[in-house]
Amino acid sequence: MKQQFFNNLKNISHSILLITLSILTINGYAQETSLSGAWVMDDRGSWTGLLPTNSAQEVLAAFDPSTGDPSMRCVAPALIRTAESAPPFEIIEQNHQILIIYESFNVVRRVNMDGRKAPEWLPLSPVGYSVGTWQGDELVIETTHLTPHLLNDDGFPFDGGSDARIIEKYKVTGDRLEVEFSVEDPTNLQGEMATRIFTYDRLPDAMFFHYHCDPLDATGWRLPTTENPLRDLLQWLELRPSIPE
Amino acid sequence: MKQQFFNNLKNISHSILLITLSILTINGYAQETSLSGAWVMDDRGSWTGLLPTNSAQEVLAAFDPSTGDPSMRCVAPALIRTAESAPPFEIIEQNHQILIIYESFNVVRRVNMDGRKAPEWLPLSPVGYSVGTWQGDELVIETTHLTPHLLNDDGFPFDGGSDARIIEKYKVTGDRLEVEFSVEDPTNLQGEMATRIFTYDRLPDAMFFHYHCDPLDATGWRLPTTENPLRDLLQWLELRPSIPE
Amino acid sequence: MKTATIGTLAAFFVINTLAFAHHGGSMYPDRETVVILEGAIIDELLYVNPHGRLLFSWTDDNGANAEWEGELSGSTELVRSGVFSDLVQSGDQVTVKGWSHNSIPRNLRVSSIVLPDGREVSLP
Amino acid sequence: MKTATIGTLAAFFVINTLAFAHHGGSMYPDRETVVILEGAIIDELLYVNPHGRLLFSWTDDNGANAEWEGELSGSTELVRSGVFSDLVQSGDQVTVKGWSHNSIPRNLRVSSIVLPDGREVSLP
Numbered sequence: 112m113k114q115q116f117f118n119n120l121k122n123i124s125h126s127i128l129l130i131t132l133s134i135l136t137i138n139g140y141a142q143e144t145s146l147s148g149a150w151v152m153d154d155r156g157s158w159t160g161l162l163p164t165n166s167a168q169e170v171l172a173a174f175d176p177s178t179g180d181p182s183m184r185c186v187a188p189a190l191i192r193t194a195e196s197a198p199p200f201e202i203i204e205q206n207h208q209i210l211i212i213y214e215s216f217n218v219v220r221r222v223n224m225d226g227r228k229a230p231e232w233l234p235l236s237p238v239g240y241s242v243g244t245w246q247g248d249e250l251v252i253e254t255t256h257l258t259p260h261l262l263n264d265d266g267f268p269f270d271g272g273s274d275a276r277i278i279e280k281y282k283v284t285g286d287r288l289e290v291e292f293s294v295e296d297p298t299n300l301q302g303e304m305a306t307r308i309f310t311y312d313r314l315p316d317a318m319f320f321h322y323h324c325d326p327l328d329a330t331g332w333r334l335p336t337t338e339n340p341l342r343d344l345l346q347w348l349e350l351r352p353s354i355p356e
Numbered sequence: 357m358k359q360q361f362f363n364n365l366k367n368i369s370h371s372i373l374l375i376t377l378s379i380l381t382i383n384g385y386a387q388e389t390s391l392s393g394a395w396v397m398d399d400r401g402s403w404t405g406l407l408p409t410n411s412a413q414e415v416l417a418a419f420d421p422s423t424g425d426p427s428m429r430c431v432a433p434a435l436i437r438t439a440e441s442a443p444p445f446e447i448i449e450q451n452h453q454i455l456i457i458y459e460s461f462n463v464v465r466r467v468n469m470d471g472r473k474a475p476e477w478l479p480l481s482p483v484g485y486s487v488g489t490w491q492g493d494e495l496v497i498e499t500t501h502l503t504p505h506l507l508n509d510d511g512f513p514f515d516g517g518s519d520a521r522i523i524e525k526y527k528v529t530g531d532r533l534e535v536e537f538s539v540e541d542p543t544n545l546q547g548e549m550a551t552r553i554f555t556y557d558r559l560p561d562a563m564f565f566h567y568h569c570d571p572l573d574a575t576g577w578r579l580p581t582t583e584n585p586l587r588d589l590l591q592w593l594e595l596r597p598s599i600p601e
Numbered sequence: 602m603k604t605a606t607i608g609t610l611a612a613f614f615v616i617n618t619l620a621f622a623h624h625g626g627s628m629y630p631d632r633e634t635v636v637i638l639e640g641a642i643i644d645e646l647l648y649v650n651p652h653g654r655l656l657f658s659w660t661d662d663n664g665a666n667a668e669w670e671g672e673l674s675g676s677t678e679l680v681r682s683g684v685f686s687d688l689v690q691s692g693d694q695v696t697v698k699g700w701s702h703n704s705i706p707r708n709l710r711v712s713s714i715v716l717p718d719g720r721e722v723s724l725p
Numbered sequence: 726m727k728t729a730t731i732g733t734l735a736a737f738f739v740i741n742t743l744a745f746a747h748h749g750g751s752m753y754p755d756r757e758t759v760v761i762l763e764g765a766i767i768d769e770l771l772y773v774n775p776h777g778r779l780l781f782s783w784t785d786d787n788g789a790n791a792e793w794e795g796e797l798s799g800s801t802e803l804v805r806s807g808v809f810s811d812l813v814q815s816g817d818q819v820t821v822k823g824w825s826h827n828s829i830p831r832n833l834r835v836s837s838i839v840l841p842d843g844r845e846v847s848l849p
Binding site: 181184185186187203205210212216217218219221230234236237238258318319320321323324325326327 | 426429430431432448450455457461462463464466475479481482483503563564565566568569570571572
């Protein structure tokens with residue numbers, strides 16, 4: 112009897128839900144203001160305020176992409192270099208979280224929308240811990256708990272940890288998404304922050320691919336080519352776990 | 357005027373949607389039958405019918421996990437070994453697709469629910485191309501376009517390509533999810549198919565982590581420890597891209 | 602003081618069978634025989650995926666010292682179990698318990714560690 | 726027959742600026758100067774992420790032959806652009822166009838290939 116009641120209720124509410132969804136999609140209104148869906152790079156913009164401190168300048172000068180850029184060996188780069196990549200990404204809005212799934216390096220981000228703060232014990236990671244809030248029709252995401260990583264391909268360092276954070280602002284106008292990244296990192300940035308704006312186009316009927324990346328065949332991941340390849344080889348092997356006898 | 361109309365419509369439909377969602381969640385009914393949400397391994401079950409052909413037997417005998425298992429160097433294993441892992445996964449149901457997002461190796465699967473078939477040109481991948489259909493309250497997923505991969509840690513080979521496929525059946529009972537995997541692979545399986553059933557528990561308020569894996573510090577990825585380490589070293593280096601002069 | 606004990610704790614292992622985060626444990630097939638290494642000295646805890654690793658040295662009753670290696674679950678599973686990267690420090694004297702590798706000598710799948718303060722921490 | 730031509734095609738490159746799938750092209754900063762290698766012989770196309778790679782040899786006007794390396798977008802971007810792993814075969818004679826690496830000699834960021842049948846394929 113109880114089961115029957117709930118089955119009826121389920122059928123009724125399914126009908127209401129269908130009507131609701133039909134209304135929401137009249138004239139494409141829901142889609143026009145929604146972040147949900149697939150997006151692909153339109154304009155990469157350029158950095159404003161990316162002025163290195165002295166210590167950052169030293170890191171930049173010593174940077175060698177073949178050893179210093181983890182993405183060359185198939186390790187996902189962090190937030191901004193992922194957002195900068197050419198493959199599309201998908202945004203899925205739920206009540207408690209907004210998912211941002213980049214095809215590039217299969218990076219999955221979960222933006223907490225229920226106000227849940229990062230637990231004290233949370234380890235740092237390349238995607239960090241993100242909390243989102245709506246300010247009007249703009250989604251603002253604050254990300255902390257980031258590991259040290261690169262802000263660009265030249266090796267500009269981001270410090271991660273507790274003093275550094277990244278703020279994103281997402282705004283949709285029709286089929287165009289604008290994302291402003293603001294980076295706060297007193298260790299590496301001369302000014303208060305560096306910013307960069309990307310714009311993306313909506314990609315209807317997007318097809319996503321698995322990002323297969325095997326360090327054995329990844330290009331670009333090589334020994335530094337210096338005058339002493341044997342020394343470099345040994346140095347490189349030292350980076351790998353030792354082999355117990 | 358038109359804008360005002362749609363704003364009103366939006367408000368009204370939001371209210372209906374809220375009511376609908378309230379009805380659906382009475383007594384947790386919606387959740388009890390829904391795949392949506394986070395799941396964690398309860399029981400790994402064991403293989404039935406995993407009988408190797410002669411050629412598969414040869415592959416198994418030669419298998420060395422330190423070089424033959426890509427996951428040891430941070431490359432995502434394919435479907436079944438990902439589903440077998442201890443970290444939880446999340447299912448998100450949408451109209452056109454069902455997403456299965458494993459924490460393990462950040463594996464994202466997209467199950468097409470709109471009947472869209474794989475295009476002819478689609479390359480093979482470790483997650484393949486998945487088409488889902490509902491048979492009653494059971495979700496059936498057929499996956500093709502898989503790359504050759506391992507079915508277990510002992511190195512049992514799966515052929516991939518056009519003759520091999522994997523069928524999954526998902527069924528939720530309360531807070532328990534049962535997933536049956538059936539593997540068809542005439543090259544490697546003596547019988548018509550091999551099957552394995554996993555059960556998972558619903559994980560409320562799950563927190564997901566980024567799966568950071570760097571081949572430089574991944575354990576288990578080593579030179580095979582034989583009697584001739586120098587030869588092994590050279591053999592291993594040969595697997596890597598050559599260094600142009 | 603430094604005694605390697607072999608115990609049989611079948612009931613315990615039923616509970617822990619699912620703890621293998623990544624590979625099903627085929628390289629550590631004998632989970633009924635637990636190796637107990639008292640007085641092990643921690644070298645390093647590698648808190649990484651797909652598997653963590655515990656490097657330590659241990660001296661047997663004859664005074665022979667050797668390096669050992671313990672395999673752990675990956676770091677995401679360790680986090681989820683409340684085991685963090687500061688679990689042990691280099692130089693800590695601990696008891697390491699685990700199951701032997703089927704071919705690599707002095708390699709264990711670590712099941713628990715008894716910390717310097719006497720607490721025993723089960724590892725997922 | 727085998728001529729390395731340096732051309733300036735600024736308008737073309739504005740369109741293709743976004744083609745860099747992974748790194749922004751800082752290792753190939755000069756995109757206004759295109760290197761054109763006629764009569765290149767394909768060795769291998771590595772159809773992988775994060776970057777594909779084209780290995781080929783080329784003989785200059787003095788008859789000196791050398792191995793060259795071309796960087797491509799990653800395989801997922803190539804697929805999306807309709808460029809598949811069977812684009813070229815070992816031994817094919819093609820024309821390779823691209824931009825020079827800022828430090829590695831005989832290394833190009835490939836912008837297009839003229840296939841044996843004369844079709845020119847733009848690469849993302």
